[in-house]
Amino acid sequence: MMSFQEIIVYLLLGFAVAFLWKKFFGKKKKDKDCGDGDCGCH
Amino acid sequence: MNRNTIKVALIGNPNVGKTSVFNELTGLNQQVGNYPGITVEKKVGFAKLSEYTKATILDLPGTYSLNASSMDESVVIELLMNKNDKDFPDVAVVVSEVENLKRNLLLFTQIKDLEIPTILVINMADRMIPKGISLDIPFLEKELKTKIALVSSRKKIGIDNLKQLIINYKELSTEPCLNASSIDPEYFNSLRRAFPNQLLYKLWLVITQDVNFANLHRKKIEENSFAKPKADLKRLQQKETIKRYQFINDTLKVGYKVDKTTATDFRERLDRVLTHKIFGYVIFFGILMLIFQSIFDWSSIPMDFIDETFAVLSSYAKTHLPAGILTDLISEGIIPGLGGIIIFIPQIAFLFLFISVLEESGYMSRVVFLMDKIMRKFGLSGKSVVPLISGTACAIPAIMAARNIENWKERLITILVTPFTTCSARLPVYAILISLIIPDKRVFGLFNMQGLTLMTLYLLGFGMAIFSAYILNKILKIKSHSYFVVEMPGYKIPMFKNVAINVVEKTKSFVFGAGKIILALSVILWFLGSHGPDKTFHDAENIIETQLQNKTISGEKDDLVASYKLENSYIGIIGKSIEPVIRPLGYDWKIGIAVVSSFAAREVFVGTLATIYSVGSHSDEETTIKNRMAAEVHPITGKKIFNVATGVSLLLFYAFAMQCISTLAITKKETNSWKWPMIQLVFMSGFAYTVSLIAYQLLK
Amino acid sequence: MAITVAQLQRGQKGTILDFNIEEIPLKLLEMGCLPGNEVTLLQVAPFGDPLYITVNDSHVAIRLETAKEISIEIIDVP
Numbered sequence: 001m002m003s004f005q006e007i008i009v010y011l012l013l014g015f016a017v018a019f020l021w022k023k024f025f026g027k028k029k030k031d032k033d034c035g036d037g038d039c040g041c042h
Numbered sequence: 043m044n045r046n047t048i049k050v051a052l053i054g055n056p057n058v059g060k061t062s063v064f065n066e067l068t069g070l071n072q073q074v075g076n077y078p079g080i081t082v083e084k085k086v087g088f089a090k091l092s093e094y095t096k097a098t099i100l101d102l103p104g105t106y107s108l109n110a111s112s113m114d115e116s117v118v119i120e121l122l123m124n125k126n127d128k129d130f131p132d133v134a135v136v137v138s139e140v141e142n143l144k145r146n147l148l149l150f151t152q153i154k155d156l157e158i159p160t161i162l163v164i165n166m167a168d169r170m171i172p173k174g175i176s177l178d179i180p181f182l183e184k185e186l187k188t189k190i191a192l193v194s195s196r197k198k199i200g201i202d203n204l205k206q207l208i209i210n211y212k213e214l215s216t217e218p219c220l221n222a223s224s225i226d227p228e229y230f231n232s233l234r235r236a237f238p239n240q241l242l243y244k245l246w247l248v249i250t251q252d253v254n255f256a257n258l259h260r261k262k263i264e265e266n267s268f269a270k271p272k273a274d275l276k277r278l279q280q281k282e283t284i285k286r287y288q289f290i291n292d293t294l295k296v297g298y299k300v301d302k303t304t305a306t307d308f309r310e311r312l313d314r315v316l317t318h319k320i321f322g323y324v325i326f327f328g329i330l331m332l333i334f335q336s337i338f339d340w341s342s343i344p345m346d347f348i349d350e351t352f353a354v355l356s357s358y359a360k361t362h363l364p365a366g367i368l369t370d371l372i373s374e375g376i377i378p379g380l381g382g383i384i385i386f387i388p389q390i391a392f393l394f395l396f397i398s399v400l401e402e403s404g405y406m407s408r409v410v411f412l413m414d415k416i417m418r419k420f421g422l423s424g425k426s427v428v429p430l431i432s433g434t435a436c437a438i439p440a441i442m443a444a445r446n447i448e449n450w451k452e453r454l455i456t457i458l459v460t461p462f463t464t465c466s467a468r469l470p471v472y473a474i475l476i477s478l479i480i481p482d483k484r485v486f487g488l489f490n491m492q493g494l495t496l497m498t499l500y501l502l503g504f505g506m507a508i509f510s511a512y513i514l515n516k517i518l519k520i521k522s523h524s525y526f527v528v529e530m531p532g533y534k535i536p537m538f539k540n541v542a543i544n545v546v547e548k549t550k551s552f553v554f555g556a557g558k559i560i561l562a563l564s565v566i567l568w569f570l571g572s573h574g575p576d577k578t579f580h581d582a583e584n585i586i587e588t589q590l591q592n593k594t595i596s597g598e599k600d601d602l603v604a605s606y607k608l609e610n611s612y613i614g615i616i617g618k619s620i621e622p623v624i625r626p627l628g629y630d631w632k633i634g635i636a637v638v639s640s641f642a643a644r645e646v647f648v649g650t651l652a653t654i655y656s657v658g659s660h661s662d663e664e665t666t667i668k669n670r671m672a673a674e675v676h677p678i679t680g681k682k683i684f685n686v687a688t689g690v691s692l693l694l695f696y697a698f699a700m701q702c703i704s705t706l707a708i709t710k711k712e713t714n715s716w717k718w719p720m721i722q723l724v725f726m727s728g729f730a731y732t733v734s735l736i737a738y739q740l741l742k
Numbered sequence: 743m744a745i746t747v748a749q750l751q752r753g754q755k756g757t758i759l760d761f762n763i764e765e766i767p768l769k770l771l772e773m774g775c776l777p778g779n780e781v782t783l784l785q786v787a788p789f790g791d792p793l794y795i796t797v798n799d800s801h802v803a804i805r806l807e808t809a810k811e812i813s814i815e816i817i818d819v820p
Contacts, residue, residue, distance in 0.1 A: 527769045529802050
């Protein structure tokens with residue numbers, strides 16, 4: 001049985017790994033969507 | 043969105059005081075973020091215009107026209123052309139400056155062609171009397187089909203009037219002030235026929251610009267054979283510019299009068315001194331010395347304070363929080379991690395204080411002018427000076443400062459070589475190694491040898507930056523035009539508010555940008571350093587207990603346990619497994635652990651060694667770590683580990699190696715590719731390895 | 743051979759006649775470096791490059807290679 005402190009630690013660790021992963025390998029957000037509707041460029 | 047919130051976009055040339063107008067409108071009520079996907083700063087502020095009306099004010103990057111030549115400038119066009127953008131303004135406020143009205147109006151006429159309600163701000167109105175300028179505002183308003191606000195952001199005049207004009211934005215005319223399509227009626231008429239629902243000027247911008255959102259549309263235009271060769275397009279753009287200036291000149295001939303007799307030539311006299319072939323350099327190096335003095339001397343007072351505070355905080359957390367793994371994470375991972383970021387704030391703040399004063403005053407352009415030819419010999423630009431200076435505090439803001447270099451090759455080389463300059467994270471590493479291996483003596487009774495060594499390391503870093511720039515310049519086959527145009531603005535006394543806001547914003551963006559990465563890494567490194575795979579790790583306390591009883595080892599039990607745990611932790615395993623690789627450099631696995639863990643940030647090196655040599659948990663005294671390191675001997679040969687050869691090898695390794703993951707992240711972001719940070723990593727660390735190897739093998 | 747901005751002496755003025763459009767940054771045109779406008783050489787940086795000029799009330803620094811592409815007619819100061 002994991003203690004309360006351990007759970008938080010593993011959560012934080014997972015959060016840190018996910019953050020770095022996103023920072024380095026994360027896909028960039030798509031450029032401004034311009035697919036439909038009159039956005040002034042059609 | 044609230045009906046009574048007006049969306050305002052501030053647009054204007056660089057050096058017109060647009061940011062001061064922004065600061066006056068919003069006060070400190072502003073946020074800085076990024077535009078999605080790119081690193082261009084997005085500044086939004088909030089202003090209360092009246093009892094009932096509020097405004098969100100977007101401070102767009104400074105641009106000379108709607109023809110973008112940099113990432114910052116294309117942000118302006120993309121926003122103004124996309125009505126569906128959530129930031130699309132209800133009203134555009136074009137900021138101009140009374141002394142450069144002619145040139146500033148070029149952008150204004152382009153914005154008017156987009157048929158957006160537009161207000162013209164004429165800033166620096168307090169300069170009208172000393173410069174002998176008089177304006178016929180009603181005439182200008184009629185010709186330019188707009189409302190004009192005469193403002194002096196320095197004297198805080200005219201801001202209320204501007205707010206009133208923004209409130210009444212619906213009364214503004216959206217009619218263009220000239221007909222730009224007359225430069226080639228035939229071409230534009232056929233364009234109009236093919237796309238009858240579109241604004242002609244927008245089409246024209248889409249054709250001439252390589253703006254992101256328009257890809258799809260560009261193709262459509264090209265299919266319809268509206269595309270022209272680049273040179274033809276540029277000729278048309280020239281015609282357009284001439285046409286606009288004709289209109290502006292005709293308008294200003296009546297509405298703008300200058301009495302030349304009252305004008306002074308302060309700027310030219312100051313220029314003669316500041317760009318003088320001898321005095322110019324003397325003054326520049328004097329200022330450089332002042333910057334270095336502030337970074338290394340003045341900052342040390344707050345930095346020592348921060349260092350101590352976090353050490354106290356860490357031990358307080360350890361003793362007062364309920365014992366457990368989370369407390370360990372907080373006291374050994376998070377607090378030191380935060381401390382490692384915050385300790386750089388004084389240096390970064392000093393650096394940006396100087397840089398923004400120099401930029402606000404107009405002096406920075408003169409430095410660029412002075413240094414361009416010299417820098418170009420190495421494939422850099424005069425504009426690379428700012429990144430290279432900033433690099434002595436931290437490479438991250440320095441690499442971002444390379445953004446205004448318009449030549450891609452020069453910008454890329456600047457980004458690639460900036461991490462060689464000696465950033466402040468190397469200082470703690472240098473300090474402890476130098477004090478270990480270099481005697482504290484004076485040579486010729488004058489220079490301190492330790493000081494000389496430190497200076498040599500600085501020169502080495504800077505020299506390496508210049509040298510690799512030279513090599514890169516020869517290797518890289520990127521063809522790009524110089525396109526070097528630097529405006530030399532008039533000299534101004536920097537405004538305190540602008541400088542202060544700038545320093546705060548830049549420091550904040552460092553703390554929250556690089557800081558998050560360093561903090562996340564500290565958490566991971568803490569985990570790897572405090573967890574191990576096998577039994578020996580978990581039984582650390584018992585093992586040490588037995589060894590203490592058997593008198594095979596001696597010392598404080600807690601320290602020994604910490605040291606033993608680290609040795610058997612994941613990081614310890616990594617350190618040991620790379621020992622064969624680093625052995626030729628004179629390092630053992632303990633140094634290996636420190637090298638690996640300091641990949642997050644160089645200064646971690648010292649802290650890790652402190653833990654390994656089991657002095658960490660009880661005293662952060664530098665002397666203690668030093669003594670322990672000095673006493674460290676090789677288990678087989680019995681020789682000292684930190685001898686001159688290993689020390690020099692380590693110093694050189696830290697001088698050249700790419701030991702900073704945040705810098706890699708920022709390089710990736712700025713170059714938009716994995717290729718360049720990888721080249722940086724392989725080249726820098728490979729070079730560091732080779733140099734350290736040679737040094738160790740020669741000295742041992 | 744036509745005179746270019748690169749050949750101006752410090753303090754000398756000239757009227758812009760023409761330039762090689764492909765080699766001139768658009769930004770410079772937008773600052774007002776256009777045929778018919780007056781250009782003055784204010785300063786030359788140490789080592790002879792870049793040049794600090796004023797044109798159309800704009801004060802700008804350009805590199806020698808750009809200056810060579812702008813042909814001018816010298817205005818004699820009486």
